[in-house]
């Protein structure tokens with residue numbers, strides 16, 4: 078059985094975080110496991126409360142999995158604070174790691190801080206170097222690189238700066254560009270552009286989470302990174318097309334089952 082692990086926050090509305098990641102793994106036919114870092118009270122309009130879990134509870138969840146189960150890939154999402162970044166980093170370092178994709182989640186689309194300011198430096202300096210891939214969106218890439226990103230050329234410059242921080246591969250997501258939804262991949266040598274027309278649907282809650290967990294799922298299945306991204310992009314485009322409304326704000330994407338998105 079192919080397996081994947083998500084280390085992320087819980088989203089009570091079920092669109093993003095742990096819930097979105099597990100739905101993505103299941104849609105790929107990959108057995109999903111979870112380490113919860115924080116619990117958010119969240120719906121389609123706001124994140125009203127966040128409780129970061131204590132470091133020991135996080136460490137014990139990671140130990141429980143790696144001491145017993147073969148893990149095919151790891152996706153890391155919301156880490157919330159410095160103590161959580163530290164706990165995840167130091168516990169993962171005890172084990173031989175499968176490839177890790179880190180979505181450096183910082184702010185929800187509804188505007189709530191999901192990673193405290195003082196945790197950003199630790200995440201960049203200590204967690205980035207152990208990651209096979211990082212997948213910042215434009216705002217996250219701007220905050221980390223301290224450069225404005227307005228177009229594809231800027232995304233490429235940001236990729237180079239981010240790659241210098243230690244991850245083997247960088248994917249800057251272009252979901253917040255004006256005219257297209259083009260993501261830029263960089264492996265230290267070459268760029269690959271993953272393009273898709275903008276889909277006119279505002280029900281996109283959980284897209285970033287689903288893209289990174291789809292990449293992890295495709296690694297677990299056995300695809301190399303450039304193919305894993307291509308398949309994940311196809312998955313997410315279909316999922317956004319199927320996005321639906323369940324509340325008064327932006328609703329979730331639709332996790333179509335295996336077979337629907339790559340044909």
Ligand SMILES: Nc1ncnc2c1ncn2[C@@H]1O[C@H](COP(=O)(O)OP(=O)(O)O)[C@@H](O)[C@H]1O
Nearest residue numbers: 214250251252253258259274275276284285288
């Ligand atoms: N309206 C859209 N149409 C097509 N693709 C989109 C749209 N919005 C986001 N995407 C894609 O979804 C993925 C997540 O990107 P993004 O929205 O930038 O991340 P995040 O959810 O972390 O902010 C990327 O592959 C991006 O290109």
Ligand SMILES: Cc1ncc(COP(=O)(O)OP(=O)(O)O)c(N)n1
Nearest residue numbers: 086093094185186282283284285286
């Ligand atoms: C618990 C939790 N984790 C991550 C996010 C952010 O999700 P993401 O897919 O990056 O973007 P939006 O859903 O905010 O558009 C979250 N909201 N909650």
